[in-house]
Amino acid sequence: MNNTNAIISVKNLVKKYDDFTAVNGITFDVYENEIFGLLGPNGAGKTTTLEIIETLREKTSGEVLVDGFSVDREASKIKRIIGVQLQAAGYYPNLNLVELMELFSGLYGVNIRPMEMLEKVNLQDKAKAKYKALSGGQKQRFSIATTLINSPKIIFLDEPTTGLDPQARRNLWDLIIDIRNNGTTVVLTTHYMDEAEQLCDRVAFVERGEIIVLDTPDNLIDNLVSSGFERKKEVKKANLEDVFIHLTGKEWREDN
Amino acid sequence: MFLSISPAKNGGKTIKKMSKSYSNTKATLALAKASFRSIMRSPSAVVFTLAFPLIFILVFGFLGGGGVHVDVAVAPGSDLQNPVIKALENISVIRLVKDKDAAEIRTALEKGNYDAVIEVQRNKAGTPAYMANVTYTSASLDKGNILKSVLNNLLFTLNSKDVRPTVAQLNESTVKGRIYRTIDFILPGQLGFSLLSTGVFGTAFVFFSLRQNLVIKRFFATPVSRSSIVFGEGIARIGFALLGAIFIILIGHFFFKFTLIHGVITVLNMLLLALIGLIVFMGFGFVVSGVAKSESTIPPISNIITLPQFLLSGTFFSIDAFPSWLQPISRALPLTYLNDAMRKVAFEGAGLWDVKHQILILVIWGIGIYAVAVKVFKWE
Numbered sequence: 001m002n003n004t005n006a007i008i009s010v011k012n013l014v015k016k017y018d019d020f021t022a023v024n025g026i027t028f029d030v031y032e033n034e035i036f037g038l039l040g041p042n043g044a045g046k047t048t049t050l051e052i053i054e055t056l057r058e059k060t061s062g063e064v065l066v067d068g069f070s071v072d073r074e075a076s077k078i079k080r081i082i083g084v085q086l087q088a089a090g091y092y093p094n095l096n097l098v099e100l101m102e103l104f105s106g107l108y109g110v111n112i113r114p115m116e117m118l119e120k121v122n123l124q125d126k127a128k129a130k131y132k133a134l135s136g137g138q139k140q141r142f143s144i145a146t147t148l149i150n151s152p153k154i155i156f157l158d159e160p161t162t163g164l165d166p167q168a169r170r171n172l173w174d175l176i177i178d179i180r181n182n183g184t185t186v187v188l189t190t191h192y193m194d195e196a197e198q199l200c201d202r203v204a205f206v207e208r209g210e211i212i213v214l215d216t217p218d219n220l221i222d223n224l225v226s227s228g229f230e231r232k233k234e235v236k237k238a239n240l241e242d243v244f245i246h247l248t249g250k251e252w253r254e255d256n
Numbered sequence: 257m258f259l260s261i262s263p264a265k266n267g268g269k270t271i272k273k274m275s276k277s278y279s280n281t282k283a284t285l286a287l288a289k290a291s292f293r294s295i296m297r298s299p300s301a302v303v304f305t306l307a308f309p310l311i312f313i314l315v316f317g318f319l320g321g322g323g324v325h326v327d328v329a330v331a332p333g334s335d336l337q338n339p340v341i342k343a344l345e346n347i348s349v350i351r352l353v354k355d356k357d358a359a360e361i362r363t364a365l366e367k368g369n370y371d372a373v374i375e376v377q378r379n380k381a382g383t384p385a386y387m388a389n390v391t392y393t394s395a396s397l398d399k400g401n402i403l404k405s406v407l408n409n410l411l412f413t414l415n416s417k418d419v420r421p422t423v424a425q426l427n428e429s430t431v432k433g434r435i436y437r438t439i440d441f442i443l444p445g446q447l448g449f450s451l452l453s454t455g456v457f458g459t460a461f462v463f464f465s466l467r468q469n470l471v472i473k474r475f476f477a478t479p480v481s482r483s484s485i486v487f488g489e490g491i492a493r494i495g496f497a498l499l500g501a502i503f504i505i506l507i508g509h510f511f512f513k514f515t516l517i518h519g520v521i522t523v524l525n526m527l528l529l530a531l532i533g534l535i536v537f538m539g540f541g542f543v544v545s546g547v548a549k550s551e552s553t554i555p556p557i558s559n560i561i562t563l564p565q566f567l568l569s570g571t572f573f574s575i576d577a578f579p580s581w582l583q584p585i586s587r588a589l590p591l592t593y594l595n596d597a598m599r600k601v602a603f604e605g606a607g608l609w610d611v612k613h614q615i616l617i618l619v620i621w622g623i624g625i626y627a628v629a630v631k632v633f634k635w636e
Contacts, residue, residue, distance in 0.1 A: 054477055055477075056473065056476055056477060076278075076479050079477065079478060079479045080278065080479050082477075084474070084477035086473060086474055086477070088470060089469075089471070089474045090471045090474075091471060091474070092290050092291075092294060092466075093294055093465065093469075093471075094293065094294040094297040094298060095290055095293060099290065100290075102286065102290070103286050103287065103289075104478065105286070106283050106285065106286020106287065106289075106290075107286060107287070107475060107478040107479070107480045108478050108479065109278045109279050109282055109283060109479065146474075
């Protein structure tokens with residue numbers, strides 16, 4: 001990633017609720033075409049930060065530019081170039097996946113072929129299924145498909161792999177990498193460090209509404225090692241998840 | 257592995273799309289279509305809008321076919337070949353019950369199932385030729401009185417067959433009017449109730465659950481405007497309710513002879529009234545969706561709004577039949593005016609201008625309820 005052209009620029013972002021400061025002066029840039037990770041414990045302010053950039057939440061102060069548009073003045077322009085996957089979002093009841101796709105194409109004002117969108121996330125066999133009837137992994141893949149409808153420049157994924165089994169998780173990683181390889185910038189949040197290490201070009205650690213460090217996963221690990229850190233236990237060449245995947249297979253499953 | 261579209265093609269598409277302006281109409285219609293599909297698949301919407309009103313219409317349609325009847329038992333051993341019984345058989349109000357034994361008749365009388373028993377015997381003494389003994393029951397005095405006047409009239413006619421009147425002669429005639437069937441009263445009421453429940457329950461549930469399940473939040477991440485969301489939902493619900501109304505009117509008209517004086521014009525007028533009523537009732541739904549704290553509090557709150565109107569707005573009984581202290585309450589409810597206007601339009605053939613008073617009150621309710629809705633409605 002040599003491209004350091006900032007597509008998202010956040011400066012001194014603050015979000016206060018009555019007596020609680022959720023985001024306390026965050027500053028960072030997201031570069032074009034990278035996968036950027038916001039990491040941190042629950043309640044650190046990741047989702048709030050994301051939702052302010054997505055124009056879903058008002059900020060208290062600071063400046064946020066998305067592809068040159070200000071979240072204060074040009075929210076509707078931003079909405080047209082981003083795709084958003086919310087944590088635990090629901091979809092319109094009683095509709096099947098194709099019908100939901102039609103709905104979203106109307107909401108974004110674009111013409112798409114619903115089946116093509118579903119094929120992108122390998123859900124073409126579930127075209128007539130209701131969202132509620134999908135498995136966890138399928139739900140997340142469908143959510144990601146809805147973010148791609150308007151061919152966005154940036155997509156935001158809030159904890160896309162939480163609650164998924166290892167196979168579903170790895171399939172989602174492949175999907176996210178493919179989306180990035182097609183020219184889309186990806187901003188995601190996660191609790192899983194292995195996921196961030198695998199997926200993200202750069203990560204920011206958020207704690208109590210502040211960014212405590214921001215760098216590539218490699219640099220962060222190297223810095224820690226050079227400071228003299230050693231793991232208590234000798235690292236083996238594989239971990240238990242490798243064993244699980246090896247034994248149960250990585251291939252696609254109907255219920256993933 | 258997943259994406260088949262090449263980056264170049266993807267990028268080219270994006271530029272082309274961005275140059276097009278965003279269409280709020282397209283978004284509104286997409287939402288209306290989605291919402292309409294969803295409503296059609298929702299069992300509760302179909303039950304409230306169509307099944308309930310139709311069941312009531314069926315029940316009352318079959319119940320109230322012929323107006324008042326007096327059930328008169330003929331005592332066992334009574335002479336059947338005489339002018340009194342023959343004349344009674346020709347009177348449509350009287351239903352004669354024969355071939356029952358004395359014990360059966362007695363119990364039925366005590367319960368009020370029969371209104372009277374009549375026994376006619378040939379008079380052995382000669383004049384008059386027949387003796388008619390009638391026993392009424394205190395269980396059914398009003399019907400007994402009807403029978404009494406029928407008999408008086410009948411016997412007078414029989415007795416004075418060949419006698420010229422000496423004092424005055426009664427000449428009777430009847431103005432030919434439209435037959436006002438039970439269905440003409442019940443159907444507009446049921447239609448009004450159908451609109452009320454679709455408007456209140458449907459709107460309240462949809463907006464509450466869309467908000468609760470973050471469906472609306474996901475919508476807000478698209479360029480769609482808030483007014484498109486409200487209008488899209490509104491169009492779908494109105495479309496569904498009006499289709500339901502047409503269905504109810506047609507069933508009523510063709511199966512139960514519901515009166516539509518000016519035919520299609522009357523139906524169109526009724527649909528316009530339905531639209532006005534529905535918009536007002538949807539306002540209640542918006543308020544309920546904003547006030548409700550959880551999904552389970554929606555039905556009780558909605559019932560507080562719909563049940564009193566169901567009972568007091570002349571859905572089943574004319575509000576003139578209510579005690580005088582209750583009538584002002586009835587006359588304050590919006591459904592009363594919708595029902596009233598519907599009946600005037602359907603049965604009396606009134607135009608919309610003739611029911612402007614009722615429409616005005618509905619509009620006032622609408623302004624009031626939407627003023628509240630704007631205050632309490634929540635998007636998140």
